[in-house]
Amino acid sequence: MSKPRNTKLATTLLAALFLALAGCRSELQNTPDPYGDGYTPVGGAGSQHPLPSASTQPAPLERRTPLDRPELARVVTPRPGSPRLKPLGIPNGAPTRVKLKLLVIAATEDESGLSALKTFLPQIGVPFDTLIATQTDLTAQTLEAEPGLGNYNGVILTTAGLSYYDGSAWASALDASEWSLLRQYEADYRVREVQYFSFPDGAGTGMSWNSVASGTPNTMTLTADGRSVFGYLKVNAQIPLKDTYTYFGTPVGNAKPLLTTPEGTVAATTSWPDGRESLSMTMAHNYYLTHSSVLTYGLVRWVSRGVFLGEKKMYFSAHIDDYFLPNDTWDVNLKRNNLSFRLRPTDLQSTASWQTSFRTRFPTFAGFKFELFYNGLGFTPQAASNCNPAANSIDPLTSKSKCLKSNFYWGNHTYTHLFITNPAGPGPYTTFPPDPNNPGQPEDSFSLSRMNYELGDNIKIAGPTGLNLSANDFDAGTLVTGSHSGIGYYDYEGPEDNVGGPPDIPAAKINEGKSKSNPNLVTAMNTNAIRYLGANTSAPTTAPLCTSSAADCNQNNPSPNAGVWLTGPNLPQNSVLLVPRYPVNIFYNVDTIAREVDEYNHIFASFWAQYGRTTPLTWDEILTLESDAALMRIISGSMNPHYFHQINLRFENGSSLLTAFVDAVGQKYNAMFDLPIQNLKMTRIGDRMRPHGLRRRWCASHLESHDWDGHRDRQQRRPDSPDQPHTWHSVRTGSRRIGNQRSDPDCRHGTLR
Incomplete structure (x- = not known):
């Protein structure tokens, strides 16, 4: 017998009480996106803005005054009885499952x-x-x-x-x-x-x-x-x-x-x-x-007595975009971008040394390596490998990068950091940077040859005549486009709209959906065997910034740790998987604490005013908020990497904005957890996201039951169920040890404590 639905329950005192007690902050989900992932190149370089989003919103520091005490302590009266229930049908002493x-x-x-x-x-x-x-x-x-x-x-x-x-x-x-x-x-x-x-x-x-x-x-x-x-x-x-x-x-x-x-x-x-x-x-x-x-x-x-379907692993990866190119810098006086900064060889050396120290100080991060997403336009092939930052070189950063290359993972970020829009879109739009091979080409043409050049020629930088990267450190099948462009998330005002412009925040981009991806980019990805493409978890999926369906606009995980398949007329089904990446409010155009704090408060002053905060947040407060958000993503088991920009690695007084952030995350995680962090390059993340989503869909469609009698498990498929494309193991033999836990991701496996 069904109970009558009480339509007033949503507004009952207890419901309101629980929301207040647990600190409900649903209002944070609607904070406007101040940047819209806008792109503002300077001197041939470009980057993107990390966005505040539902998962990266700054949380209020000061909560409302709580109620004196929860109402759970009140006397509870039994609900009137329903008709007598049928007793369970277990014979005395019979075995159970x-x-x-x-x-x-x-x-x-x-x-x-x-x-x-x-x-x-x-x-x-x-x-x-x-x-x-x-x-x-x-x-x-x-x-x-x-x-x-x-x-x-x-x-x-x-x-x-x-x-x-x-x-x-x-x-x-x-x-x-x-x-x-x-x-x-x-x-x-x-x-x-x-x-x-x-x-x-x-x-x-x-x-x-x-x-x-x-x-x-x-x-x-x-x-x-x-x-x-x-x-x-x-x-x-x-x-x-x-x-x-x-x-x-x-x-x-x-x-x-x-x-x-x-x-x-x-x-x-x-x-x-x-x-x-x-x-x-x-x-x-x-x-x-x-x-x-x-x-x-x-x-x-x-x-569950330690026997359940599922797994628990902890992941943390940090991507650094725009490597070899300069980024804009925020001017604290003008409140806009002014000048630019390109990483120095001493910054790279300090980053490598810090990385070694970090792994030693926090054993749970023993395998941690940054992943550098490079743009070949800023690479100088003639620069010889040299570990001495003071040595003469045609390009000291290239020389130092060749020397320290094995300290990092590497990824393709396109050759020029091309800002790709949709030729069939409403326009107007520009092509930036211009095509080095075809300087007379119309600005509004994103030709197939240009796309193949952006992807294929940048892959060559990793080869023997360039960085000469090992297969362990670089995989040609991964790509992050400039500003995550080309896959339906567009700014038709053009990438140069804020260069030397007014001291305000550029308009948000419009998300037309993955089905509106640039067709030549899609073809070039297929030609260059791209399997995994970086995406932006903060791409809007609701109006007015989403002009297609929410599902088509979505660049986030459809289920935990499942990637998003890219669709397009020139793309074979299930050939390119989007790997969602988390933005962080350490911005693409800041290299010092002073710039970060100034820009953060410039953007979020009105947001914090809603909670009574009238003074600027300090660096320590910003770092606490951002590292807390990252820690929650790690604890959730999310594989999604966090992304940053090369400017964030500028060292000042022994650390950089990025290393300070990762240090804070490491300290908080290491203070609580014994489970080792899985630090995966983007290829490995994609390799795991691809079957993870397939497994979950298979389980939902074909697995009828899975039971346990205290000694072994049994699984029962639906009569029309095909074989699941993964080997079956028993609970005891199928799980594997991660730290002091046993875990196995297969949906038909148990996890035995």
Whole structure:
């Protein structure tokens, strides 16, 4: 029997309360994009602006004053009973199996904890069903596929009592018989339960309440039992607890504390007389909160007894665009670009030395290397390799690059950094830089020969007569176009519209969609065997900047760690995969802290004014915001690289803007995690994104069930299902060790703790 839908639930007090407590910031998603990825070349060079986006917005430093305490402490009255439920059909003593899927139960659709779980579980790859208990009854058919086969191997309650405000009183979204059925299922099938946010009432959580709720920032540490649940964290990890409400409890009975603060316990496991086991947490969650992202993987491991479909790996890659070319520089007085800067050989030497030091200081980043995306126009073939920055050379940067080439990965960024638009577009537009081989060619012609020159001749720079790069450090099948241009994201005002122009921010580009990619570029990519093309996660997918469908405009991952296939009339299906890249608010035209801070505050002053901030942000505050955002992407398991520009590597007082950023990310990650970082060049990222998306689609289409009896797993395909293009392994032999965790990305594999 379906429960009547309560259309007022979205505005109930509890819903508003959870959003306030967990620090909802939906208003940040609509912050205007000040740059639109505009391109402003100087002296033959060009670059792009990193964009603020939904995933890179600066978060407010000052939160609203929180409520005195959450309403979870109110007395909850049982909901009136539904018709008697059919009991589970397990004969006494009969063996049981459970499908490898989780059940998430929430009282209402708009709970912040539900939003968090809907974000984090797909990142891990864990199959799950969601039951909104105020709308749908919990029945035996929900929990049991057939006698002895349970539908779920773990249950997560968004709140311990599933309480909600029905307009007149606080009530539980499950009635007494549904609670009884759930408890029976958990006991009979040995299925564990996580209470994602709970009030420590002593009776159902294993903790008694010992202080008032607090919204004050705090720090959690692991107990000995906590280290077995969250084994991917360092023994002495300091887990931040901020921008959320927290209760502090005292363990009672046989409860085992997992996470503690100076004020009390905030997570504990409890065993019950009927054999059930539960894990309760006493802090609110949301999808953008660090503690939620850090801890949810451990909850999945615990609730599933370490056997689940999915994986957890951590990735971090940093791309540096426009190598060999100069970038514009921001003028703090004029509030616009003025002059330019090209990397010095001493900067490259300092970067290589810093990179070695970084790997030593942070062992989890042991294999870290920057990936330099170069433009051959700035390369000087005649310059001899020379490791001495003071030596005479026709081009000292080329000489130093030849000397230090093995310290970095390398990638194709087109020969001239051509800004590619769509000849069939509305115009007007210009071709910049001009074609060196055809100086008389009309500016508005993006010929096929020009495209082949941009791609193919730049590949030759990596060859024996150029940098002479090894196959390990360079792959000719990868490409990042200038300003991510040519794939539907266009600025028809032209790339030169802000050179020496007024001190304002250029207009945003228009996203016409991937189907409007430049046809000659598409043909040239096919001719030059390009398999992976860098994309921009901040490309707008909504009006007015998106003029096609949201799906066609999208350059972001369609699902976690899946790439985006480029489509076009001259392109074979599934031949070029877009690899989304994250922009960072360390801008393409800044080389010093003073310029970065000035431009950041010039752009975001009105944004911060919404939150009462009237003074400029400092470099330390900007660095904290940007490194926190990057850390959250790492914790999410995203493979997407972050991208920067060669100007950001200018060394000043022992560091550069970019190395300071990576240092901050490394410090924060290394302080919490034991899992080694996977630092992949773009080719390897694309190689993993390509089958990752195919696997997920195959699983959704063809895999009917996958169950576990406590010893081995079994998978059942739909009758018309073709073979999945990956080898089948058992859970025990199919997983592999990453750090102290076992992981396997195949959708039919389990992960054994």
